[in-house]
Amino acid sequence: VWNGDDIKSVLVETKDHGGPAWRFGFSTYSFLSKNRIAMSSSNGLKGEVKIIGKSDIVSLEVPHTEITYLVGDRDNLYYVGSSPSTLPEIIRLKLDGSIKTIKKSSDIVFNEKFFSKPEQICFQTTENDVAYANYYPPTNPDFIGLENEKPPLLVLSHGGPTSSCTTALNLKQVQYFTSRGFAVVDVNYRGSTGFGKVYRDSLKGNWGVYDMDDCISAAHFLADKGLVDRARLIIKGGSAGGYTTINALTFRDDFAVGATYYGIADLSVFIGDTHKFESKYLESLIGPYSENKSLYHERSAINYTDHLSCPMIIFQGSEDKIVPPSQAEMISNALKKKLIPYSYILFEGEQHGFRKSENIIKSQEAELFFYGKTLGFTPSDKIAPIKIENSEFLRTE
Numbered sequence: 001v002w003n004g005d006d007i008k009s010v011l012v013e014t015k016d017h018g019g020p021a022w023r024f025g026f027s028t029y030s031f032l033s034k035n036r037i038a039m040s041s042s043n044g045l046k047g048e049v050k051i052i053g054k055s056d057i058v059s060l061e062v063p064h065t066e067i068t069y070l071v072g073d074r075d076n077l078y079y080v081g082s083s084p085s086t087l088p089e090i091i092r093l094k095l096d097g098s099i100k101t102i103k104k105s106s107d108i109v110f111n112e113k114f115f116s117k118p119e120q121i122c123f124q125t126t127e128n129d130v131a132y133a134n135y136y137p138p139t140n141p142d143f144i145g146l147e148n149e150k151p152p153l154l155v156l157s158h159g160g161p162t163s164s165c166t167t168a169l170n171l172k173q174v175q176y177f178t179s180r181g182f183a184v185v186d187v188n189y190r191g192s193t194g195f196g197k198v199y200r201d202s203l204k205g206n207w208g209v210y211d212m213d214d215c216i217s218a219a220h221f222l223a224d225k226g227l228v229d230r231a232r233l234i235i236k237g238g239s240a241g242g243y244t245t246i247n248a249l250t251f252r253d254d255f256a257v258g259a260t261y262y263g264i265a266d267l268s269v270f271i272g273d274t275h276k277f278e279s280k281y282l283e284s285l286i287g288p289y290s291e292n293k294s295l296y297h298e299r300s301a302i303n304y305t306d307h308l309s310c311p312m313i314i315f316q317g318s319e320d321k322i323v324p325p326s327q328a329e330m331i332s333n334a335l336k337k338k339l340i341p342y343s344y345i346l347f348e349g350e351q352h353g354f355r356k357s358e359n360i361i362k363s364q365e366a367e368l369f370f371y372g373k374t375l376g377f378t379p380s381d382k383i384a385p386i387k388i389e390n391s392e393f394l395r396t397e
Contacts, residue, residue, distance in 0.1 A: 001054050010052055016196050017041065019068070020163045030072040032095075038077050040067035044120055044134070044167045045084075049077060049093060060097050066168040078102070082168035085112050113141045116178035118167040118186075123221035125190070129202075131214040132195060134167055135222065136174050136184040145181065152375060153228035155215050155255075156186045157237035157244040161207060161285070162200060164192040173236075176364060180379065183228045189214035189244075207285035208267075208299035211244045216254050232256055232375050236367075237263065239323060239352065246331060249310045250301035257374040259367050261315045262323045262352055265331040266302040268293075305334035311341040311394070313370040315363050317350030332389075341390045343370055 001008045017039060019026045029039040037052045047065045051058040064081030066088075071078050077093040090102040116139035125131045138151045145151060154177050158165045165186040169175070174184050188195065190210040191203025203210055215235060223230040235258045237245040242263020249258045267282060271289055286295055297303055312335060316328035325346065332344040345366055347359045354360050365383035372379050373388060388394070 020193050040070050066166045084167050125217040126213040132188040133218045134186045136178050138181045140179045150229040151183045152232035154182050154184045155235045157241035159239035159241045161240035164194045185218050187215050187218045212247045246301045257311045259313045265327045266300045267296045302330050311374045313343045318348045320352045322352040339390050341394050
């Protein structure tokens, strides 16, 4: 706070309150008056809004661990909140601490006994560094696992790549699988927002390396603890997370199967075949192309398809302008030539992130079906089979 002569610290925290700089309209603080600011704060398991004045701080506890789009006036605050057991909802928070739900994103009432609760983990990774993740054990009150059998692990690599995963309720990516016997780990690899500037900036020049290393390290950390089956490790991601997935399945042999949603296989094509807003994004994540052509080549899985040996299911929208279908076509053609089992599902009319409910359902069920075929189990769900190319080479023993 500026008192007219000097700057005085009101709040000192070793914490990151910001979000990805490329998210439009995103706000984590709001001015209430010229002397007061409201700021959201969360450690992933507990949420609060801090009211910061010139000489005092008042903390208002809220039942949400993800607090976004915070705005306010003199007496009221509004935000979009979610938690490990609630979907996003618009909230009004009065400065006396009273809270009211203005609008829910869904009126469906869930049985929370089926929800897997997040466990925050910190684990050792490459270059003597650490990374973070949210671990979700398999949870279903109607079933128990077989004696002496550890669950398969689904490793999630978020997009961005400088965004982050949160503990907010995620029905599609997390709970769908934990309720069906999978363990899930949602990785905040180095470069993720929310862990400080040094952590976020560590991905600069290292995209395609640190993100892959940290996803693999998270899987081994949980396997070493005896929580998951090391022989049934799965990796999945979309967009930038799809790039991490494709790289992990190409350059390493830690995973039994993977799923990529509109992922990047060739960085050099991405430079001249994407939309204007992100056309220079890779200059910070990899380096200027003119000076780093060899690096772009080395970190593009399409140039090393001879290393591929793992089944993969590929999802793509036909009208994706950010990661065009050419990327999915390149990797599927490579899998076809190598006689590796794969499925390529192109959704007509979809863009970067599927929006039609029927396509979201189809992709979820297709993914589960593919895992069943590659890992040797039959899902209990009644789902339509999909075509798996090179299926005669499936190894399920």
